[in-house]
Amino acid sequence: MTEHHALKIIEVAVPLPLDATFHYGVPPELVCRMKTGVRVLIPFGRRKITGYMIGNVPESAEKIRDIIDVLDEEPLFTEKELDFLRWSAGYYFHPLGEVIKAALPAGINLASRTRSVETADGTLSREEVLKGGRTVKRETFYRALPDVELPVNLRGKGLRLLEYLRRVDEAPAGLLRREFAATTANFHRLQELGLVEFSEREIYRDPFREEVFTHDAPLVLNFHQAAALEQLTAAGIKEQFAPFLLHGVTGSGKTEVYLQAIAQVLERGRTALVLVPEIALTPQLVRRFKSRFRCGIAVLHSGLSDGERYDEWRRIRRREVSIVIGARSALFAPLSHMGIIVVDEEHESSYKQSEGFHYNARDLALVRGKMEGAVVVLGSATPLVTTYHAVQQGKIGYLQLPERVRNLPMPGTELLDARGRKGATFLPELIKAIGDNLAAGGQTLLFLNRRGFATYLVCEECGTVLSCPNCSVTLTYHRRRERHFCHYCDYSIPAPSVCPKCDSQSIALLGRGTERVEEEVREIYVDARIGRMDRDTTTGRGGHARVLKGLENGTIDILVGTQMIAKGHDFPGVTLVGVISADATLNIPDFRSSERTYQLISQVMGRAGRGDAPGRVLIQTLNPEHYAITRAVAHDFAGFYGDEIIFRRETGYPPFAYLAVLVFSGNSAPEVEKGATTAAALLHRLKREAKSRVEILGPVSSPLAMIRGRYRRQILLKSGQRPELHRMIARFRGQVKLPAVVRIAIDIDPLDML
DNA sequence: AGCACGCCGACT
């Protein structure tokens, strides 16, 4: 409460899961430093935290406190950037303060914590400690003190924490919070008992390497590339929002189109943003850009240390760079005067942020492009069905590169019907094709998106299936290591010789992974040189490169691999691709599984036949109709713009499109009797009212305290923008007495909201 | 989120 009457009142967003913003008074001596976009240190409850100044308010309720300090001389974001952040916060139902925090380089905020300290007379008192505000990355590490007797009254979480710390010696606080839901109180207690000590340390920064770049000139474009560039040029000159899909098959020269379009944008004095799906792809792309352009180029991705990222961010803010290349978070780069945004491989799911502030950078790129008046290019060989749909609706321009550069033909695709021959790894047609290819001196890729030997072990007497005690996923048998592994958490047990439950000897190993395929290939093609590439064979440094070298210098004839072989590498000598089972990915219970299967297989295909031979692709499937119509199936959902913003569980349910999903925890009888609705009853009502777009997953086993609050608030947040969603949720408010997690899928295409 | 308050059950 302010004594004097502050003349100026500002609106402040705080980086906490709260849907409201807060009003603060500004003491006269700070007024001149106050601008929209600066950070402010504010009293918040009993703490001091960093907030973001987002605007002035003429007057406010009388209960107002004053800010303590202004933390920046210059704003961290402009009004225009704030508009974009506001929009994003509304669209994804996420608190504005957290969205702003996510958009800024990490580790720059100040916050206070109260901490118990022992005073001179031996009593405990509370002391306030201001922390943070550095640009270097730091983390608190806890370590168990040795030879301390265990107090008998330590139980529950505290005990588990201590046991863990004694086992591993030392662990970062973040991990403990995540894995054990440890709270500050737990840490304090262990400390007070003298069981643990902590230290705060800087986490290493990777060194900055300087490279010398040769200068190269633009390449000559082929007909289709030139036509695409021409459309981009025409749109660019208008200097207003224009979205495009650049649909180019693998090896069609999309990057060269990006480069030349960007060159034009730079000539007009505007800037360019290039988003790439993975960090692994950044170095080679950056190298190509640095060779072409002499202007400043900034790189932003999660591999940078906080310090490095902060430096790149400041270079951008100061307009020292004209091109920014980076992963999804680069979308929030403080670039001004954007002329073009490129989203390379727009179908990649790594554009989705699925922790904290959930967003899809591909979608927000369109939104930002609209606000900046920029050309947006979504590039892909296998665009999202959603993007296709937008093209058909005339919402996005279509640029096609149907030919590979140097006019290499595309490989032919043949579907092989595996029905009735389920036990066989190879159909005769595939065996013959591999043999022919071997004889002709060509290389073969065999693709199966499942590693290990057998998918599961089942007892033929009692039906027991080995599964993971932590994840309840079936364990995969790995022959070389003679163990069964959980592919989620890496839990493993030695391979049993009898059923662990009934001691029966008739246990069967069913299903196949790459390890078994490799073995069978060796049996069939005794003279061939065979390699395998999956996570098990590429561990350690250079594991990747070793296998790829083998293909390159021709010491491998047949390579068996998982989706690892589909991404990022070109195999010039490969003239045959065999898909062992398209069904492995087709049967994943997700309404996008057919779309993903198509994308994955297209990518494997794209790797093949880049020499003078066109190459063949053979696809084995139990459901040729399904695969053949995969695009059509996916199109059923094309009208539905679906994108999850809260992921809790992805498994065990049939494909469906949904608007919202409620997950219940602890749906116990006593609670129901008190008048709460059962999950089943709610499901029925929701289905009726939301037109069958609703499914209930659950129950979840997360700590109840976490489920409460946070998610409940999210559904009520700013739903004014979605009246139909708001109405639906509101109807169940107050009825749902049980802790509920609500999963909301946004079904409004951002293009329609602009 | 983090912090305080207030209510219950199992131990010095």
Place this chain on the structure above:
DNA sequence: GTCGGCGTGCTC
């Protein structure tokens, strides 16, 4: 008795 677990409410 009182310590610690956890549910609840609040932050301009």
